[in-house]
Amino acid sequence: MSILLVKKIINESILKSIKSCKYDTNIDEKDIKLNETKNKEIGDISTGISFILAKKNKKPPIEIAQNIVKKIDLDKNLIMKTNVSKPGFINFHLNVKMLYDNLFQIIVKNKNYGRSSIGINKKALVEFVSANPTGPLTVGHGRQAVLGDIVSRILEFNGYLVEREYYYNDAGRQMRVLEQSIKSRYIQLFDKESSFPEHGYHGDYIVEIAKNILIKELGFKDFKELDIFLNDLNNQDKKKYLNKINKINFRNFGEELIFDNIKKTLKRIRINFDNFVNEKQFYDDGSIEKILKIFERKKLSYKKDGAVWLKTSEFGKEVDTVIIKNTGEPTYRLPDIAYHSNKIKREFDLIINILGADHKDTVPDVINGVKALGYEINHIKVLIHQFVSLIVKDEKMKMSTRKANFVTLDDLIDMVGVDISRYFFIMRGKQSHLNFDIDLAKKESDENPVFYLQYAYARICNILKFFNEDENIELKKTNFNLLTEKEEINLMKNLNCFDEIIIDSLNTLEPQTIANYLQQLATSFHKFYANHRVINSNKELTNSRIKLILSTKIVLENGLDILGISHPEKM
């Protein structure tokens, strides 16, 4: 039986006991907190409910605890012993039989072990990355990309049907700057002295795009061929080429090449988007206009200084917000509201939006805007993550695509691989201000926590290979009672927590919970392995232990799959 269920049973029986003791209280099951004890000698699960009851009933907590325990009625097959300790804690000792039963369950359920049915027949949308195509994905985007993907996988593991969505906008100022930047670099190919806009995109990839455009125009094979050609060019020829410049659509070229690159990177790091949604669509289908009219009709917007303002002050904000500039061009908030309304219309049970900390303040505008249109918004969850700071030579540097102060996600993958890259981003909570030191990442990739997990997995696979199948005793006839060593019990207890961890991660949408759990599980396996031989002269014991490590393998595999990290049988 899973730990979740056991806790539920304990909870109910405490409640029943409190009632039959007739204590003066209005406690319900939520007030009874069951904690895992750190010191397993005291017990496995404990509660301090007696302290809460002590005050109202004016009796010492220890006495209350004792009375509760006297009346408590729990199946001995689940809870072997219930006792009271010092100031007034009630402690529950799990019966190992329950742990044996759990091993059985793990093997039977296999890939399905740990899944909940919470999301079955439900649809979820996860929007993330959503970087405009102005440059390659950076390590900064990587955090959001992996976070979003693993959140999606957590939902899927719990039964949800998930759509991963990427929202972008290829109009607007950013893209205009991109266009100018590419154009300037293109001109520089012919005239090195020509100027480059100060606020343009300074990255080398812009030069590459410019070269690619020229290569395509001239039908060349590669950069080498192009460089030779450019070298031999005389001034008159150069002018000839520069005269044709107005015929080239730099923006489309740039967007296409950059987007290809982004998609390639995402695929490399095992992220597949189901939809790419362009902001433009909401102009085309008239929804932006419609929304404007609704705001107007509801008197939530007004004109001032040639612009249209949304009364965000009515939503608890200090000031109103411009939604249409005096140029007639909407600010991004309007399409954002249209986009979120569109998400809601698509009837998802859960809508998740992952954003960097810099967008935090704009979230209420959009959500309130959507709400003002009359939509239900309770199923929208916005997850904010903090930034990744790049550390170069012990100094912090803010990543900026424009200023080309960035390390690309591709570079990171090249350096440390996909598994470590993914793990790196989620081993820390999303609220932590992550410091990313390239030199350290390179150095530590040799001794990385990912290897620790994969090593445990590979070790198990190796033992299973050594095991002679002729010696195999079928599952039902396996004598689990032989698993009595300290390390075995500890490993089984850890295995038993998996479903609770899954529910936890579903509630918090924090992948880190799973990463930490897997570390702990791997540790308890390594300790077991170091102290006991799985394959030994006792056939029955060997079989029990084979089942134990098989269960461990299954849980590691399910956990690593959620994180999107590979689990090779050999390393």
Added chain:
RNA sequence: GCGCCUGUAGCUCAGCUGGAUAGAGCGCUAGCCUCCGGAGCUAGAGGUCACAAGUUCAAAUCUUGUCAGGCGCACCA
């Protein structure tokens, strides 16, 4: 100035819906391979949980204040 996030071992970080002795990795010290993979295991050193008040039987965890850092506070996205 205002809002949000963060401050835990030398370093990078867990733990935060209050519970018993605050954990892990890296680094440091000392051990462990006749035997299923030593990318592992064991032991040790290392802490006023930024600081100060408060709430509580109980505070790293909750409240308030102070200090330090990150991010916002556009007719940019």
